[in-house]
Structure formats: structure tokens, C-alpha cells
Amino acid sequence: MAKYKQMSPEALALAASRFKVLSEPMRLEILQVLRHGETSVNDLTEKVASTQPNVSKHLRVLQDADLVARRRSGSSVFYRIADETVFKLCDVVCDSLKHKFKEQAAIFA
Amino acid sequence: MAKYKQMSPEALALAASRFKVLSEPMRLEILQVLRHGETSVNDLTEKVASTQPNVSKHLRVLQDADLVARRRSGSSVFYRIADETVFKLCDVVCDSLKHKFKEQAAIFA
DNA sequence: TGACAATATAACCACATAGTTATATGCTCA
DNA sequence: TGAGCATATAACTATGTGGTTATATTGTCA
Numbered sequence: 001m002a003k004y005k006q007m008s009p010e011a012l013a014l015a016a017s018r019f020k021v022l023s024e025p026m027r028l029e030i031l032q033v034l035r036h037g038e039t040s041v042n043d044l045t046e047k048v049a050s051t052q053p054n055v056s057k058h059l060r061v062l063q064d065a066d067l068v069a070r071r072r073s074g075s076s077v078f079y080r081i082a083d084e085t086v087f088k089l090c091d092v093v094c095d096s097l098k099h100k101f102k103e104q105a106a107i108f109a
Numbered sequence: 110m111a112k113y114k115q116m117s118p119e120a121l122a123l124a125a126s127r128f129k130v131l132s133e134p135m136r137l138e139i140l141q142v143l144r145h146g147e148t149s150v151n152d153l154t155e156k157v158a159s160t161q162p163n164v165s166k167h168l169r170v171l172q173d174a175d176l177v178a179r180r181r182s183g184s185s186v187f188y189r190i191a192d193e194t195v196f197k198l199c200d201v202v203c204d205s206l207k208h209k210f211k212e213q214a215a216i217f218a
Numbered sequence: 219t220g221a222c223a224a225t226a227t228a229a230c231c232a233c234a235t236a237g238t239t240a241t242a243t244g245c246t247c248a
Numbered sequence: 249t250g251a252g253c254a255t256a257t258a259a260c261t262a263t264g265t266g267g268t269t270a271t272a273t274t275g276t277c278a
Contacts, residue, residue, distance in 0.1 A: 004144050004196075007203070012134045012141070015202045020132035024236075025118070025125040032121075035113050041255060054237055056256055066209055075245040075254050085205040089198060093124045094116070096194040100175055133266080150225060163267055165226055184224050184275040 021065045022089065026050060027058050031086055034068060038080035130174045131198065135159060136167050140195055143177060147189035 007015065022028060029048045033039055039047070045055045059079055062068040069082040116124065131137060138157045142148055148156070154164045168188055171177040178191040 002145065004141075006141060007137070007199075009134070009138075011203070011206075012137045014206055015199055016132050016134040016137055018202050018206065019128045019198075023125050023129035023132045025121045026236085028116070028121045028125055029118075032113075032115060036111065042253095051238070052255070053239080053257080057236080060256080072245090077255060083205055083209070085201055088201050089128075090116075090124055092194055092197050092201065093127045094120070096192055097120075097123055097127065100192070135266085151223095160268070161225070162227080162269080166266080169226080181275090184222095186225060 018065060021061055021067065022086065024058070026054070027062060028090070030055070030058055030062065031067070031081065034079060034081050035087065038071065038078040040076045040078050042076065044079065127174060130170055130176065131195065133167070135163070136171060137199070139164070139167055139171065140176070140190065143188060143190050144196065147180065147187040149185045149187050151185065153188065 026048060030044060033044060033047050041052060041055060041059065044059075045052045048055065059068065059070075063070060063079075067081070067083045067086055068079045071078045071080070135157060139153060142153060142156050150161060150164060150168065153168075154161045157164065168177065168179075172179060172188075176190070176192045176195055177188045180187045180189070
């Protein structure tokens with residue numbers, strides 16, 4: 001039986017919490033917007049069609065995970081992507097989902 | 110400004126729910142065990158040091174996401190990995206976390 | 219069929235969290 | 249300093265879910 005490197009309970013917990021940060025559609029949407037360039041909270045709020053406190057809260061979660069970083073400019077705060085690997089993760093998930101639905105569709109083909 | 114392909118709200122929700130499935134340490138641990146080969150619920154329960162109903166519940170979540178598949182053999186049920194991309198995801202997350210901690214450590218070096 | 223083992227489900231509790239509204243904080247400019 | 253804008257936080261509610269205990273289901277074997 002093949003042997004794979006085991007992750008420690010601590011590492012598993014860290015990985016899980018990283019996944020948890022990405023488990024909210026609104027946060028994924030925010031990341032998607034930020035991918036086009038750093039954006040103020042105000043602009044983000046408009047673009048993701050939510051309320052300002054809600055966006056700030058999600059940004060806080062993303063920042064605590066070091067996925068985004070902030071920069072103050074006057075009275076505005078601009079957020080930007082701080083860890084590009086999130087898009088790699090999304091790509092892998094999307095490919096997997098595509099594959100899955102393709103298989104399911106094939107059942108009825 | 111660079112343009113990236115935008116995911117629809119439905120796609121974002123699907124991706125988020127996939128991440129959500131992976132956001133529990135116990136489920137990651139189960140996947141880690143299954144990576145070594147298909148395993149019965151009983152054996153899984155021992156290896157992850159949990160209760161049988163709890164393991165069954167997590168397996169149900171993993172199966173609903175098509176990440177694992179089941180096979181009945183006698184009175185036992187064996188589970189196996191059905192989507193290897195989960196390990197790709199874990200690798201990407203681990204690399205990101207490694208990088209992050211390395212940077213943080215460098216601050217005090 | 220009856221006893222037993224393996225697994226799944228139901229019911230429940232405790233806790234986390236997404237979203238809202240209200241308010242606090244911080245910056246700019248007159 | 250005071251008004252006003254931008255952002256963050258506090259308090260709250262509603263909902264989802266991980267873990268537990270109890271029970272149901274399914275299969276084996278005598």
C-alpha cells in the first residue's frame with residue numbers, strides 16, 4: 001500500500017481553516033473583484049451588491065487569513081490580493097466540478 | 110487592468126460548498142486515511158479516533174460531494190477516494206501556509 | 219428465525235457565523 | 249473645531265452544523 005506524508009493534527013486544522021475562509025460565496029466574489037486590482041471598501045460594496053458592514057466583516061476574515069492586505073489612502077481603504085494561490089485553488093475546484101458534471105451528463109447521453 | 114474570467118454566482122456557490130466540505134479537520138483526516146486505500150467505517154472510526162456515528166456523518170458529507178465512493182462487502186461498507194483533486198487542493202494550501210509562516214519567521218530572524 | 223455485528227439515521231444540544239442595524243472611529247476639508 | 253464621508257466594530261437574530269446518545273437498518277451466521 002502506497003505511503004503518503006501524513007499531516008499533523010495542527011496542520012490539518014490550519015488547512016481546514018484556510019478552506020473555511022474560502023467556503024463563503026461572498027468572500028470568493030470579493031476575491032474575484034480584487035483580482036482585477038486593489039479596490040476600496042466602497043467600490044467593493046457596490047460591486048458585490050452587499051452592505052458595507054458585511055463587506056468589511058468578510059474583508060476582516062480574508063485579512064486575518066493573510067489572503068488580502070490593506071492600504072489606507074485618505075479616508076478610503078484599499079484592499080488587494082495578498083496570496084495568489086487562492087486562484088489556483090479555485091481553478092482546481094472548478095476543473096473538478098466541470099469533470100463531475102460532465103460525467104453526470106454523460107449518464108443521460 | 111487585466112481581465113479574468115468571472116465565475117457566475119452559481120459557480121461561486123458550488124465552489125464555496127466544495128471548500129466547505131474540506132473545511133473540517135476531521136474530514137481532511139478521513140481523506141488522508143482513505144488515501145492509503147479503501148477503508149471500512151469501523152477501521153476509519155478507530156484511525157481517526159472518533160465515534161462511529163460521527164464518522165458516518167462526515168462520510169455522508171464527503172459522498173454527497175462525490176469526493177468518496179462506497180462499496181458494500183458483507184456487513185461492512187468500504188469507502189474510497191473518488192476525486193483525487195482534493196489532495197492537489199491540500200498541497201496548494203500547505204504550500205501557501207508554509208510560505209506564509211516562513212515569511213513570518215523571517216521577520217524575527 | 220433469532221442473535222449479533224456493522225452501518226446509517228434521528229433527535230438533540232452547543233456553538234459558530236452570515237447578515238442586519240446602530241454606532242464608533244478616523245480622515246478630510248472648510 | 250465642526251461637518252461630513254469612509255470604514256470598522258458592536259449587538260443582535262437566524263440559521264447551519266459538529267458531536268453525542270439512542271435507535272433503526274442491513275447483513276451474517278448459527
